[in-house]
Amino acid sequence: MAFEGLADRLQDTIKKITGKGKVSEQDVKEMTREVRLALLEADVNFKVVKDLVKRIKERAVGQEVMESLTPGQQVIKVVKEELTELMGGEQSKIAVADRPPTVIMMVGLQGAGKTTTTGKLANHLRKKHNRSPLLVACDVYRPAAINQLETLGEQLSMPVFSMGTEANPVDIAKKAMEQAKEEHNDYVIIDTAGRLHVDSDLMEELEQIKATVKPDEIFLVVDAMTGQDAVNVAESFNEQLDISGVVLTKLDGDTRGGAALSIKAVTDKPVKFAGMGEKLDQLEPFHPERMASRILGMGDVLSLIEKAQTNVDEKQAKALEEKMRTMSFTFDDFLEQMGQVKNMGPLEDLMAMIPGANKMKGLKNAQLDEKQLAHVEAIIQSMTKKERQDPSLMNASRKKRIAKGSGTSVSQVNRLLKQFDEMKKMMKQMTNMQKGKKGKGGFN
Ligand code: GDP
Numbered sequence: 539m540a541f542e543g544l545a546d547r548l549q550d551t552i553k554k555i556t557g558k559g560k561v562s563e564q565d566v567k568e569m570t571r572e573v574r575l576a577l578l579e580a581d582v583n584f585k586v587v588k589d590l591v592k593r594i595k596e597r598a599v600g601q602e603v604m605e606s607l608t609p610g611q612q613v614i615k616v617v618k619e620e621l622t623e624l625m626g627g628e629q630s631k632i633a634v635a636d637r638p639p640t641v642i643m644m645v646g647l648q649g650a651g652k653t654t655t656t657g658k659l660a661n662h663l664r665k666k667h668n669r670s671p672l673l674v675a676c677d678v679y680r681p682a683a684i685n686q687l688e689t690l691g692e693q694l695s696m697p698v699f700s701m702g703t704e705a706n707p708v709d710i711a712k713k714a715m716e717q718a719k720e721e722h723n724d725y726v727i728i729d730t731a732g733r734l735h736v737d738s739d740l741m742e743e744l745e746q747i748k749a750t751v752k753p754d755e756i757f758l759v760v761d762a763m764t765g766q767d768a769v770n771v772a773e774s775f776n777e778q779l780d781i782s783g784v785v786l787t788k789l790d791g792d793t794r795g796g797a798a799l800s801i802k803a804v805t806d807k808p809v810k811f812a813g814m815g816e817k818l819d820q821l822e823p824f825h826p827e828r829m830a831s832r833i834l835g836m837g838d839v840l841s842l843i844e845k846a847q848t849n850v851d852e853k854q855a856k857a858l859e860e861k862m863r864t865m866s867f868t869f870d871d872f873l874e875q876m877g878q879v880k881n882m883g884p885l886e887d888l889m890a891m892i893p894g895a896n897k898m899k900g901l902k903n904a905q906l907d908e909k910q911l912a913h914v915e916a917i918i919q920s921m922t923k924k925e926r927q928d929p930s931l932m933n934a935s936r937k938k939r940i941a942k943g944s945g946t947s948v949s950q951v952n953r954l955l956k957q958f959d960e961m962k963k964m965m966k967q968m969t970n971m972q973k974g975k976k977g978k979g980g981f982n
Pocket of ligand 1: 812
């Protein structure tokens, strides 16, 4: 998971100070020293760290903290606020042109995730904001890039404008704008060419496209895994093109976090989106406060709820509630539930959003559980329709057949049956409790 090392270190550091009834200057000094080391180790820009630590120190020894009743917690509040501010404070939203179409130019080095992000962004605009984007293939140097965008367009059932590899990118952009106006597309997202390094030919071409289409946004796509390199790339692109925002990709990977924490401070341009995986729905608006919360182990319950809202069908949720009440929950329902949870992304990432979860023993191995989920799925899929509805039918020969069909063992099948039984019992308790009867135990 991204930020893991930084999160662990910062959380250990602040834990020492949280419970303190009194915080001395010495305590603050020690804490800021550790915060400084943790940030440097996470590859945050040196100057950024220096400024940040200075501000934290000033505030932490100031009245705000020293005279408060809970100085320990107050210090953490300061750290969180400063981290949030460092990443841009408020969430930075996408522009909307007064007169459509809104034009977004995607720029960045090769391999950063530009083309993928173009598709993800189009998907996001349609899904969240009900927009109809036109995708434009301006990377004429890499034939594969045009194909890649066309494939994404097919997957999304969205139009892609291309003129092959012979045309001039500036002309392509111009013609695409005409088509968008004719077809009433309200967003135009232009995928431009990338290079391995920042070079003047590329910049010149991008400047020409910019002058022609007058974009409302220029999003620089950078790979978070490249750390300070990503920040340097952002600085160069910003100097030349005056970008309007950054999309940080591969934040699902094992990045130390330096880029996410330094980009705004170095370029004064906000991170607007974060790529959290290769799939088209794995793009998230970047919320500085929630990110700071996640880094400090305070969880990110808001993002979790939003994820659930977009992935869980309300009608299905209601039907499920009814089934729980009437005790008619079956293995089919169980399978459906699992599908919905899976839609929300890797378990490991979900765990990171739950306050304190990263400190719970065992949860660090959440990835392993995904394998188990696949087994559970295979077992249920090997049951007959009747068996799924009525587990009491299960006998030794049926279990053997199911184990064979799912490539698991009879003991794994037994374990699942037992878990299912326990889950039903728990549901019974919950519904009893809701009815006002006092159920025994509860769930903790
Ligand atoms: P481009 O050369 O900048 O257009 O880069 P591509 O869009 O072709 O992406 C390069 C690689 O990065 C592809 O394999 C993508 O699937 C992958 N990629 C893009 N964004 C993400 C992300 O947010 N997370 C992960 N894990 N992979 C990503």
